[in-house]
Amino acid sequence: MLEVRNLTKIYEGGVLALNRVSFQVPQGQFLAIIGLSGSGKSTLLRCINRLIEPTEGEVIWKGVNITTASPQELRLVRRKIGMVFQNFNLVYRSKVITNVLCGRLGYVNPAWSLINRFSQEDIQKALRQLERVGIADKAFQRADELSGGQQQRVGIARALMQDPEMILADEPVASLDPVLAHSIMRYLEQINKEDGVTILCSLHFLDLVHRYADRVIALNKGNLVFEGLPQEIDDQKFKEIYGREAERIG
Amino acid sequence: MEKKTQPSIWKSLRLGLGILAVLVVYAYGFQVTKVDLAEFRKESRQDSRIRVMRALVKPDIFEFDQEEFTVFAPIYVPCPNQMPQIPPPDPNQPYLVIPSQCGKPNQSIQVEGFNFQPNIKGPIFFVPSSDPNASLALQRGNIETDSQGHFLITIRLPNRPSEEVQYLKVVTRRNVGLPRFSQTAKDTWDKIIETIFLALLATTIGTLFSLPISFFAARNLMKEVKSPLTSISLAALGWPIGIALGLNAARLIQSFLAPWRHQSPASLVLGVGSALAGTLLLRWAVFDPRREQDNRSTKMLRTVAQLAGLVAWVLAFFALSQLGVKVGFSLASHLGRFAFLGNFIGQLSDVVTVLLTPAVALAGGAWVGSLGGELGTKWNDTLPAAVLKLLNSLFSAFAMATLFGLLGWGIGWLYEIKTIAYTLFYPAAVGAVLGALLALFTQPKQPLPIGLVIYTLTRTLLNAVRSIEALIMAIVAVIWVGIGPFAGVLALGLHTIASLAKLYSEQVESILPGPIEAITATGATRLQTIVYAVIPQIIPPYISFTMYRWDINVRMSTIIGFAGGGGIGFLLIQNINLLNYRAASTQMLAIAVVVAAMDYLSSAMRERFV
Numbered sequence: 001m002l003e004v005r006n007l008t009k010i011y012e013g014g015v016l017a018l019n020r021v022s023f024q025v026p027q028g029q030f031l032a033i034i035g036l037s038g039s040g041k042s043t044l045l046r047c048i049n050r051l052i053e054p055t056e057g058e059v060i061w062k063g064v065n066i067t068t069a070s071p072q073e074l075r076l077v078r079r080k081i082g083m084v085f086q087n088f089n090l091v092y093r094s095k096v097i098t099n100v101l102c103g104r105l106g107y108v109n110p111a112w113s114l115i116n117r118f119s120q121e122d123i124q125k126a127l128r129q130l131e132r133v134g135i136a137d138k139a140f141q142r143a144d145e146l147s148g149g150q151q152q153r154v155g156i157a158r159a160l161m162q163d164p165e166m167i168l169a170d171e172p173v174a175s176l177d178p179v180l181a182h183s184i185m186r187y188l189e190q191i192n193k194e195d196g197v198t199i200l201c202s203l204h205f206l207d208l209v210h211r212y213a214d215r216v217i218a219l220n221k222g223n224l225v226f227e228g229l230p231q232e233i234d235d236q237k238f239k240e241i242y243g244r245e246a247e248r249i250g
Numbered sequence: 251m252e253k254k255t256q257p258s259i260w261k262s263l264r265l266g267l268g269i270l271a272v273l274v275v276y277a278y279g280f281q282v283t284k285v286d287l288a289e290f291r292k293e294s295r296q297d298s299r300i301r302v303m304r305a306l307v308k309p310d311i312f313e314f315d316q317e318e319f320t321v322f323a324p325i326y327v328p329c330p331n332q333m334p335q336i337p338p339p340d341p342n343q344p345y346l347v348i349p350s351q352c353g354k355p356n357q358s359i360q361v362e363g364f365n366f367q368p369n370i371k372g373p374i375f376f377v378p379s380s381d382p383n384a385s386l387a388l389q390r391g392n393i394e395t396d397s398q399g400h401f402l403i404t405i406r407l408p409n410r411p412s413e414e415v416q417y418l419k420v421v422t423r424r425n426v427g428l429p430r431f432s433q434t435a436k437d438t439w440d441k442i443i444e445t446i447f448l449a450l451l452a453t454t455i456g457t458l459f460s461l462p463i464s465f466f467a468a469r470n471l472m473k474e475v476k477s478p479l480t481s482i483s484l485a486a487l488g489w490p491i492g493i494a495l496g497l498n499a500a501r502l503i504q505s506f507l508a509p510w511r512h513q514s515p516a517s518l519v520l521g522v523g524s525a526l527a528g529t530l531l532l533r534w535a536v537f538d539p540r541r542e543q544d545n546r547s548t549k550m551l552r553t554v555a556q557l558a559g560l561v562a563w564v565l566a567f568f569a570l571s572q573l574g575v576k577v578g579f580s581l582a583s584h585l586g587r588f589a590f591l592g593n594f595i596g597q598l599s600d601v602v603t604v605l606l607t608p609a610v611a612l613a614g615g616a617w618v619g620s621l622g623g624e625l626g627t628k629w630n631d632t633l634p635a636a637v638l639k640l641l642n643s644l645f646s647a648f649a650m651a652t653l654f655g656l657l658g659w660g661i662g663w664l665y666e667i668k669t670i671a672y673t674l675f676y677p678a679a680v681g682a683v684l685g686a687l688l689a690l691f692t693q694p695k696q697p698l699p700i701g702l703v704i705y706t707l708t709r710t711l712l713n714a715v716r717s718i719e720a721l722i723m724a725i726v727a728v729i730w731v732g733i734g735p736f737a738g739v740l741a742l743g744l745h746t747i748a749s750l751a752k753l754y755s756e757q758v759e760s761i762l763p764g765p766i767e768a769i770t771a772t773g774a775t776r777l778q779t780i781v782y783a784v785i786p787q788i789i790p791p792y793i794s795f796t797m798y799r800w801d802i803n804v805r806m807s808t809i810i811g812f813a814g815g816g817g818i819g820f821l822l823i824q825n826i827n828l829l830n831y832r833a834a835s836t837q838m839l840a841i842a843v844v845v846a847a848m849d850y851l852s853s854a855m856r857e858r859f860v
Contacts, residue, residue, distance in 0.1 A: 168771075
């Protein structure tokens with residue numbers, strides 16, 4: 001169970017990115033977060049694992065208050081929360097397998113990891129994850145030799161290495177074509193259904209929301225403007241979320 | 251109409267004045283730089299220019315064994331009344347022909363030579379009868395044969411009248427056998443090798459030190475580092491305490507080891523043993539995320555074990571370097587030709603010994619400083635704001651007073667000010683007031699951008715060091731360690747640290763932030779994030795810059811000898827001062843070859859790695 005209470009983020013310079021946002025996500029749910037660009041979706045996801053320090057409010061996950069956790073506690077929390085990014089955020093000069101093994105950094109002996117040594121167990125696990133996302137043959141290539149869709153699969157494999165109980169996906173398919181988008185979303189769906197991992201995924205296209213999400217929240221200028229089932233978004237609600245001039249395309 | 255023309259007159263006037271001003275500037279420039287073509291055209295200048303240029307294009311690289319070949323021709327000065335019979339010369343050998351075979355003193359006569367080696371030069375002498383072993387050089391007394399081995403020269407007979415037969419002597423030399431390297435070439439070779447290794451060592455030292463510094467000079471990494479005033483003040487107070495502790499610990503360990511200095515087995519056992527013990531202790535003590543959270547007493551125990559492990563490691567380092575010094579130098583005296591290997595082990599161990607004390611001091615400072623910082627963060631999180639404000643003003647005043655007191659002590663030491671009020675009390679008081687003011691004007695829980703302060707300080711220091719040319723640093727280094735390549739290594743190394751740290755840090759600043767975010771999100775520590783997200787991104791530019799710097803250092807090391815810093819420059823400036831231009835030319839050629847080769851090599855390597 002993830003509980004977000006009155007989460008507020010004001011950036012330096014006074015930009016209000018999140019305004020007292022509260023919602024709850026039961027374990028194992030696939031939650032979609034929608035809203036215009038700049039509505040605070042990325043900020044919300046990053047406030048949950050404190051890549052961005054929230055200004056006010058609390059994030060409580062499995063009984064742990066993440067917002068007040070000490071640096072060491074925070075690392076223990078973060079290692080259970082996988083994250084997938086719009087721009088994949090791979091280390092392009094490293095091998096695919098190294099990128100995937102990075103997901104293990106919160107678990108391994110810090111001293112050994114500094115000289116790039118991982119246990120055989122972890123390496124086998126990384127290869128299994130790559131197999132799961134269908135790119136086991138690319139394991140020893142450099143990450144920048146892969147296509148966009150393959151890179152995002154590496155990103156997912158890296159998140160899976162963390163044995164996550166929750167995955168935060170920040171517009172994971174926004175820089176991919178529709179066919180690839182579906183294949184990536186299906187992996188997330190599979191992880192959600194088979195492993196029972198909670199998924200918070202910000203999305204642009206409503207058809208993806210209808211197809212994959214259990215529940216939806218919508219942000220507009222930092223405010224939570226909608227919370228409910230995907231089917232409940234009718235034209236009226238759509239205009240409330242995206243503004244008067246918006247037209248539905250998907 | 252008038253109104254229209256007036257501005258245009260003004261405009262022309264302004265333009266004219268502007269041109270005049272520029273002319274004046276250049277005229278003054280001519281005056282200051284002493285442009286003087288009359289000097290340039292002077293015959294003596296032209297002669298020396300040609301002489302030097304001709305010497306420079308003939309680098310002294312090869313030399314031959316030379317065979318001397320001497321031809322005599324009898325001559326009477328003045329002409330005797332009755333000319334004695336002179337046998338004709340052998341026409342198969344080189345011979346000289348003097349038309350009348352006699353002449354008055356100071357008379358100019360023509361001398362012809364036949365059957366000489368074609369196209370060679372040599373001196374012509376007058377051998378007086380009074381001293382057959384002397385050779386009097388004659389004015390313009392150099393012969394030069396044509397392609398048939400014939401020459402014709404007009405000489406003036408010296409004022410050496412004698413009734414006996416006297417001689418004209420022509421000496422020619424010719425090269426025999428294969429060319430071999432001249433002494434200059436051998437010296438140049440030795441020095442150019444020294445130069446290359448000087449540059450290599452300076453670059454290595456520079457790289458090792460600038461790697462960590464570059465992270466402190468990278469804005470994007472340091473911007474994130476923020477702490478509340480409580481942590482900063484406590485950390486600042488902790489640093490000097492830690493440094494003092496570290497220094498004392500290092501001293502204690504060294505005096506503990508001193509009795510075994512000459513017993514290598516004991517040093518070995520101590521070194522290996524404490525290294526093992528330290529490793530075991532640290533393995534247990536370092537936080538391992540696979541374990542669950544520790545309770546309070548275990549945590550304390552782990553801290554103590556960490557400390558013990560580190561002390562054991564320091565002990566091991568000291569013992570092993572002590573052993574290295576002993577073994578290395580004793581090897582050096584037994585290895586003969588490979589003595590330099592033993593010497594290397596010995597010197598390297600000595601370097602470790604020298605560096606270990608400041609390293610331990612720094613580590614102590616960092617440790618106590620971070621303890622202070624952690625305590626500060628804890629208080630900052632738990633104490634109410636009002637109490638915190640009070641504590642802050644106290645700690646911050648103390649910290650600033652300490653800092654200013656230390657600064658004052660340093661200044662007092664440098665300028666030899668004996669009054670303790672000026673060097674300690676006043677600075678400390680000023681620091682305390684500033685610290686208290688800082689605490690008063692900041693929110694107690696607000697994180698302060700301490701990272702940016704460190705960043706600015708590092709950058710300022712680097713810029714200051716970088717603005718001093720290595721050649722000038724070499725002058726100081728020569729005073730410190732004596733004339734020789736080691737002074738050059740230190741000077742170039744210091745300059746390399748400053749410039750590489752700047753170049754490196756700019757690379758760190760231009761990396762993609764995404765991977766850092768991603769690695770941080772996996773629960774990695776800050777160090778792991780740097781190793782996995784920052785370093786892979788900066789390795790290629792780092793290699794490239796290091797190669798580039800080596801390239802620069804090779805070039806710099808060729809002239810660092812001008813200031814006594816060793817290398818080929820030392821030889822070059824010597825030969826220039828001795829007007830030995832052919833030798834100087836050899837050294838210039840060597841520099842050109844090495845620099846060009848380095849240029850090619852570094853670009854080839856950069857292509858491979860980047």
